[in-house]
Amino acid sequence: DAKTTQPPSMDCAEGRAANLPCNHSTISGNEYVYWYRQIHSQGPQYIIHGLKNNETNEMASLIITEDRKSSTLILPHATLRDTAVYYCIVRPGSARQLTFGSGTQLTVLP
């Protein structure tokens, strides 16, 4: 799986958009970008995934650059409950397991 680089921590004000970056400069053509998050003492939660087009669902938006070497996860209106570690993972769509890096600790401030 391609290696990803994320900032170790970020803060965001409640109600504002949280933009979490991820660099994956060695991504291959068949690899997808997945985002998961882990709230303290819970299992990871799937957020969104994409290949090359931008994606949006009820939780977040995923913006992938045209060269696919980086992406941004956007939480449009962050709440205190969005405080978690966010993991950006790159892997083929048919790959079996997920390999977790260190992620970004997002803290939403009141």
Next chain:
Amino acid sequence: GAVVSQHPSRVICKSGTSVKIECRSLDFQATTMFWYRQFPKQSLMLMATSNEGSKATYEQGVEKDKFLINHASLTLSTLTVTSAHPEDSSFYICSARLQGVVEKLFFGSGTQLSVL
């Protein structure tokens, strides 16, 4: 999204005893489940891949005789920590693979194991 149920959520046991953790996919069938371990302030580390009807595949450095995995049905995998010791204290998390055009993994809520 798909639901994965993991029990118990927390267990405290004495050194030398065995502990069983259950992982169930509630609304889908999972031929493959995964077991992860997470130490405080660290990321998740894959321990083993559980395959329905066959032996589990263990990651390097994980003792298969200590961490027994059984995947007897398409909705249930169990992890048994045998002869637990304090160093086995950790957060154990299971996940189940939902097959499709693009496969996703869904995770249980985790089990905090404390060995005294």
